[in-house]
Amino acid sequence: MAINGKEVKEGIKDGFPIFLGYFTTALAFGLLTRTSSFTFVEGVLTSIITFAGSGQFLMMNLYNAGSMFLSIVVSVFFINSRYIFMASSLSQRLADPRSIPGRLLCGFGTVDEVFTVASFKGRKLSYSYMAGLIFTSYLGWTSGTAIGYAGGTFLPEVVQKAAVITVYAMFASLLGSEARRGAKALLVAAFSAFINSVLILVFSVSTGVSFLISMIASTLFGALIYTDKEVGLE
Amino acid sequence: MNKILLIVSCALVTMMPRIIPYFASSALSKLPKFIRKCMMLLPVAALGALIFPLALTDFGPMWYAGLAGVVVAFLTSFFKGPMILAIIIALIATTAMLLVFPM
Numbered sequence: 655m656a657i658n659g660k661e662v663k664e665g666i667k668d669g670f671p672i673f674l675g676y677f678t679t680a681l682a683f684g685l686l687t688r689t690s691s692f693t694f695v696e697g698v699l700t701s702i703i704t705f706a707g708s709g710q711f712l713m714m715n716l717y718n719a720g721s722m723f724l725s726i727v728v729s730v731f732f733i734n735s736r737y738i739f740m741a742s743s744l745s746q747r748l749a750d751p752r753s754i755p756g757r758l759l760c761g762f763g764t765v766d767e768v769f770t771v772a773s774f775k776g777r778k779l780s781y782s783y784m785a786g787l788i789f790t791s792y793l794g795w796t797s798g799t800a801i802g803y804a805g806g807t808f809l810p811e812v813v814q815k816a817a818v819i820t821v822y823a824m825f826a827s828l829l830g831s832e833a834r835r836g837a838k839a840l841l842v843a844a845f846s847a848f849i850n851s852v853l854i855l856v857f858s859v860s861t862g863v864s865f866l867i868s869m870i871a872s873t874l875f876g877a878l879i880y881t882d883k884e885v886g887l888e
Numbered sequence: 889m890n891k892i893l894l895i896v897s898c899a900l901v902t903m904m905p906r907i908i909p910y911f912a913s914s915a916l917s918k919l920p921k922f923i924r925k926c927m928m929l930l931p932v933a934a935l936g937a938l939i940f941p942l943a944l945t946d947f948g949p950m951w952y953a954g955l956a957g958v959v960v961a962f963l964t965s966f967f968k969g970p971m972i973l974a975i976i977i978a979l980i981a982t983t984a985m986l987l988v989f990p991m
Binding site (some may be wrong): 663670671674692696699703704705706709710713717721723726727730731734735736737738739740741742743745746748753757758761763764765766769770772773774788797811812816817818819820821823824825826827828830831832833834839842843844845846847848850854857864865866868869872873874875876877880881882885886887 | 958
């Protein structure tokens with residue numbers, strides 16, 4: 655796993671938008687751990703070893719609601735089960751699929767945003783690139799948690815609120831570039847957006863389960879309308 | 889409840905589904921073509937559900953602020969603007985909506 659400086663740099667550059675989004679979200683998480691009577695070390699440790707947005711918020715919410723230990727862990731597993739599919743998908747795009755530290759690194763860093771940014775890179779992924787991308791995102795998440803705990807949300811309320819859009823803007827931007835290459839991408843994304851919205855808003859399905867169903871259903875839909883050649887298979 | 893045990897357990901159930909597939913990737917590449925095709929399409933399929941409806945519901949009654957941000961970010965990149973520009977414009981649009989049309 656030789657380190658290529660140019661690739662690391664490109665990863666850091668691509669990771670910068672994720673850094674922004676994670677930092678502002680993690681400020682809120684840090685504050686939540688403090689108000690939930692976690693110590694500074696416990697709050698920051700959570701972000702350091704878990705590195706998962708929705709899973710960590712879910713853990714805190716259930717903890718505050720007085721849920722049982724096992725039910726918290728099982729719920730966190732379910733909201734994270736989508737990573738099985740994301741990691742499987744991303745593992746097919748690695749330039750060198752054999753390196754053990756490289757695979758551990760990618761596994762550790764397979765969060766929604768890293769997964770999407772890396773997937774749309776449109777080429778085989780080197781571990782140097784992935785290291786830059788993951789490290790930048792991770793730095794935003796962990797430093798945001800620490801600062802959020804220590805200083806609370808020092809940003810003005812309107813900025814704090816508006817910052818929520820950062821991560822979604824990143825997803826929308828990736829979708830915009832993809833839509834330029836062909837309308838099918840837009841169709842598949844619209845399909846999954848529709849199913850997810852109906853499940854959550856109309857049927858009040860939990861976000862973890864709803865996301866999983868929408869992702870699988872629209873993937874199948876996509877497989878029917880895309881040709882093998884379009885997805886890079888033969 | 890032991891908080892450290894809770895934190896470590898939640899970290900474990902987060903890391904397992906992320907790490908294990910990377911060590912099954914040679915088996916994954918031998919899966920039927922249709923399944924492999926699905927895996928390649930997962931990113932675009934995930935995008936729609938990653939954006940909607942949470943980009944709107946995160947703003948509660950001011951959902952239109954979220955919608956404005958998502959739409960301008962999409963359009964910026966659709967017309968070949970770089971991602972960072974898309975994000976900056978989205979931040980401006982969302983902030984403006986929050987300020988101009990507060991609840």
